[in-house]
Amino acid sequence: MSETTIAASISNSQSLFTHFNHIDPPIGRDGTPNEFYEALRDEMVEANRPVGWSEAHGGFWMVAGYPETLEVMHNTDAFSNDAVTFPRYETTEPLMLAGQDDPAHKRARLLVNEPFSPGRVMDFTRILRESVNALIDGFIQHGRADVAKIIGDPVPAILTALILGLPAEHGPRFFKWTWAMSHEFFTDPDSAAPKLKEMYAYFEEVIEERRRNPGADVLSRVVQAKIDGDYLNHEELIGFCTVLLLGGIDNTSKLISTSLWRLAWDIELRHRLTRDRKIIPLAVDEFLRYYSPASVGRLVKEDVSVAGVPMKRGQYVMLMAPIANRDPRVFPYPDTFIADRSPNKHLGLGAAIHRCLGAHVLRVESRIVLEEFLTRIPEFELDRTRTPKWTAGQLGGMGSVPIVFKPGERLSQGPPNDGVRTWLEHAMAYA
Amino acid sequence: MGRGLKVIVGLRGLTMKVEIDLDVCVGHGKCYLVAPEVFQPSDDLGRAKIVREVSSAEADLLRRTRNAVAGCPEGALRIANED
Numbered sequence: 486m487s488e489t490t491i492a493a494s495i496s497n498s499q500s501l502f503t504h505f506n507h508i509d510p511p512i513g514r515d516g517t518p519n520e521f522y523e524a525l526r527d528e529m530v531e532a533n534r535p536v537g538w539s540e541a542h543g544g545f546w547m548v549a550g551y552p553e554t555l556e557v558m559h560n561t562d563a564f565s566n567d568a569v570t571f572p573r574y575e576t577t578e579p580l581m582l583a584g585q586d587d588p589a590h591k592r593a594r595l596l597v598n599e600p601f602s603p604g605r606v607m608d609f610t611r612i613l614r615e616s617v618n619a620l621i622d623g624f625i626q627h628g629r630a631d632v633a634k635i636i637g638d639p640v641p642a643i644l645t646a647l648i649l650g651l652p653a654e655h656g657p658r659f660f661k662w663t664w665a666m667s668h669e670f671f672t673d674p675d676s677a678a679p680k681l682k683e684m685y686a687y688f689e690e691v692i693e694e695r696r697r698n699p700g701a702d703v704l705s706r707v708v709q710a711k712i713d714g715d716y717l718n719h720e721e722l723i724g725f726c727t728v729l730l731l732g733g734i735d736n737t738s739k740l741i742s743t744s745l746w747r748l749a750w751d752i753e754l755r756h757r758l759t760r761d762r763k764i765i766p767l768a769v770d771e772f773l774r775y776y777s778p779a780s781v782g783r784l785v786k787e788d789v790s791v792a793g794v795p796m797k798r799g800q801y802v803m804l805m806a807p808i809a810n811r812d813p814r815v816f817p818y819p820d821t822f823i824a825d826r827s828p829n830k831h832l833g834l835g836a837a838i839h840r841c842l843g844a845h846v847l848r849v850e851s852r853i854v855l856e857e858f859l860t861r862i863p864e865f866e867l868d869r870t871r872t873p874k875w876t877a878g879q880l881g882g883m884g885s886v887p888i889v890f891k892p893g894e895r896l897s898q899g900p901p902n903d904g905v906r907t908w909l910e911h912a913m914a915y916a
Numbered sequence: 917m918g919r920g921l922k923v924i925v926g927l928r929g930l931t932m933k934v935e936i937d938l939d940v941c942v943g944h945g946k947c948y949l950v951a952p953e954v955f956q957p958s959d960d961l962g963r964a965k966i967v968r969e970v971s972s973a974e975a976d977l978l979r980r981t982r983n984a985v986a987g988c989p990e991g992a993l994r995i996a997n998e999d
Contacts, residue, residue, distance in 0.1 A: 555989065603945060603957035766949050827950050827980070828987025836989045840942045845962055848945070 501525045502537025502547055507780055507803050508572070508671065509877045517743075517776065517875055517883075519807065523820055525549060526811045536794040542572055545782075545801035546794070551812035551832070553792050554804045558837045561587060563789035566839060568801050570879060571782030574666050574731075581724035583732065583781075587838060592712045593725075594842070600648060600703045603845040609647060610849060616643050616653075617857040619901040623909040625861060628892035629868060631912070632858075633885050637742030639908035640854055644846065645733030646904065649726075650702020651691065653904025657911040658687070663734045666727065668878045688726040692719075703729065737847045739778040739882020741854050746886040747772070747822070748859075749867045754824055759859045768824040769851040774831030775822050777806035778882045781835065806832045865890035931969040932978060933996040934985060938963055940992035947984040947993060954981050964993075 501524055513520025526549065529535050535550025548554050557564050569583045579585070581593050599605065620639055624630040642656035651659075665680035692708055699705040707717065707725045717725070748755045758765055783802040790796065810831045811819040834841035841847070867873060868887035876884030901909065934954060943962030947955035954977070958965035970981050985993040 598960040602960045603948075603962050770946070770949065827983040828946075830946065830987045830989040832989065834944070836944070837942060840944060844943070845945055845957075848949070 500532075500537060501528050502539055502549075504541060505537075505539040505547060506541040507547075507805065508542075508879060510881070512875055512877075516746075516873055518877070518881065519775070519820075522805070522807045523811060525805075526808050526813075526819070529808070530813060535792045539803075542801075545571065545803055546791075546796055547803050547805060548791065549805055549808040549812075550792065551809040551815045554806070554809040554832055555836055557783060557791060557802060557804055558832075558835060558839070560789070561838060563785065563787050564783040564802065565786045566590070566781075566783065568782040568784035569839075571801050571803060572671070574670065578720040578724040578727065581721060581728045582842065583728055583839060590838065593721075594838075596707055596710050596712075597703060597725075597729075597842065600706070601842050601846060606845045606849050609644060609846075610853060612647065613640070613644060613850065613853045614857060616640065616902070616905055617854055618861070618896050619905040620908065621858065621861045622895040622897055622901065623905070623912075625893045625895060629887070629889045631871075631885055631887045632745045633738075633742035633873075633883055635908070635912040636745065636854060636858065637738045637883070637886070639905070639912070640741060640850060641734045641737035641847075643904045643908070644850055645730065648702070648733065648846070649704050649729055650695075650700055651704070653902070654907040656904055656908055658683075659730055660734060660738070663730055666731060667735050667880055668876070671878070684727070685723060688723055689719075691726070692722050732841070732843055733846070735880050736778045736841075736882075737843070737850055739876065739880055739884075740772060740776070740847065741851055742883040742886050743776045743778070744769075744772045744851065744855065745858065745888075746867075746873055746883045747776075748855075749865055749886065749888050751822075754822065755859070755863075757824055758855065759863050762856060764825040765852050765855050766848065767827060767829070769848055769855070770829050770831065770833075771822060771824055771826050772851070773833035774810045774816070774826070774829055775807075776882065777810055777831065777833035778880045779833070779835075780805050780807070780879060781839075782879075804832075806835075861893060861896070862890050930997070931971045932981060932998070933969050934966050934981060935994050935996045936964055936966055937992045937994075940990050941988075942990055944989055946987050946989070950984040950987060951977065951980040953977055955984060 510518035511521045512518055529549045535553045537547045539545055539547050548557055565586050566584055585593060620636055624635055638660055639656055642660045643653045646653040646656055662680055662684040665677040669677040695705045695708040699709055758768055781804050785796045785798050785800045788798055813819050834844045865888045868889045871887040873883055874885040876882060941963040945962050947964050948957060954966060954968055955964045956967050970977050985995055
């Protein structure tokens with residue numbers, strides 16, 4: 486939907502909620518759906534209507550207000566995570582963690598909290614810095630690159646592989662499978678199906694291998710763990726693999742790519758972050774607020790009402806983080822990107838029991854990417870001969886960010902490690 | 917209320933004490949992002965612990981600690997001696 490049609494639908498006094506499709510939101514002049522989210526937010530404020538109804542996907546409630554979103558996230562009695570992906574990702578195994586309710590969710594989460602804790606995540610900072618610099622080495626002499634393809638996509642895939650104890654050189658495959666689960670399945674199911682099949686075969690082999698030779702990685706931990714005296718069954722183990730892959734790669738790659746896209750044209754912001762490194766961690770959280778990649782669904786378990794709107798058992802609910810994060814009741818100047826915004830209680834990573842498991846991972850990851858990138862390539866701009874592309878979906882963000890810059894020197898003369906090398910080859914194939 | 921109390925804290929040379937409700941904290945980690953001097957991660961969930969008080973002389977830290985308390989999405993933090 487273009488800007489004029491957004492305005493037209495308001496003037497027809499038709500609610501913007503009515504035909505809202507979170508999988509494919511209208512893209513505004515800035516190249517993101519934010520303009521539309523802000524229009525929705527304006528409607529919510531003017532009509533005092535923090536909850537609306539959309540006819541898309543068979544109908545669902547859309548919760549747009551901040552306090553209301555938080556209320557639904559906390560009310561796990563009435564709202565189930567059974568519909569956290571809506572429409573559902575086509576996976577045959579249960580979606581562990583994100584798709585579970587307590588007490589099953591709690592038992593699963595306790596298994597994996599430790600490897601994702603702030604202290605453990607810091608173990609990966611050195612290798613992250615090395616990998617980011619090796620990726621930059623791969624293109625810095627060219628003076629141009631699609632930084633979504635060559636930084637945003639690889640970094641989370643490499644780190645997720647390291648945390649899961651999988652070979653980093655399989656990163657491009659992990660990325661491909663994640664894409665098949667979260668996007669391709671909806672646009673081209675025939676081409677997604679064989680990829681998912683390949684993924685299942687891969688993880689079956691990994692699980693078998695971990696049973697025989699357990700290590701210190703997350704998957705070994707899950708394979709060996711007992712819940713209430715029983716080992717996890719095959720479907721649950723596969724479910725763990727897929728959810729950790731999805732959670733580790735998709736969101737963070739979009740967050741990083743969108744951040745680099747913003748920095749390519751927002752010169753003031755870029756200079757500020759270059760000058761004052763201390764605010765980069767706060768800026769990461771502001772990127773999360775302003776460009777929240779993820780919106781999550783819920784299934785109504787028992788009749789309940791939110792902001793006076795009655796919801797019936799069996800209905801679907803979408804919690805729209807990018808809209809809640811623009812609620813003027815909570816955020817002063819909500820449509821302004823304030824790099825060091827504080828307090829910043831955005832819901833980009835959720836809240837309550839399902840708050841993002843990888844919150845500490847993605848913060849460190851994003852911070853290191855920004856620090857290293859701005860050190861190596863302090864001046865860059867969007868490549869005017871090409872167009873950045875927003876990737877819509879339940880997880881939205883920049884999928885292509887072509888930039889140009891003054892060519893620089895490689896940092897390391899040696900060959901990159903295998904994880905980085907395969908990504909460089911992979912990304913060059915798209916260049 | 918906040919501003920008035922700041923004056924009182926300043927005049928009397930008091931310290932600000934923060935409390936955390938660990939049943940409510942789920943480990944967003946925003947507090948130790950904003951005021952790492954006061955809040956630190958303490959367990960596998962990333963839940964916070966409070967490691968020190970803030971004196972009225974530390975204007976910047978006082979401000980950041982207030983922001984951390986105000987910025988907790990779960991409302992798990994409160995300033996103990998400010999009622």
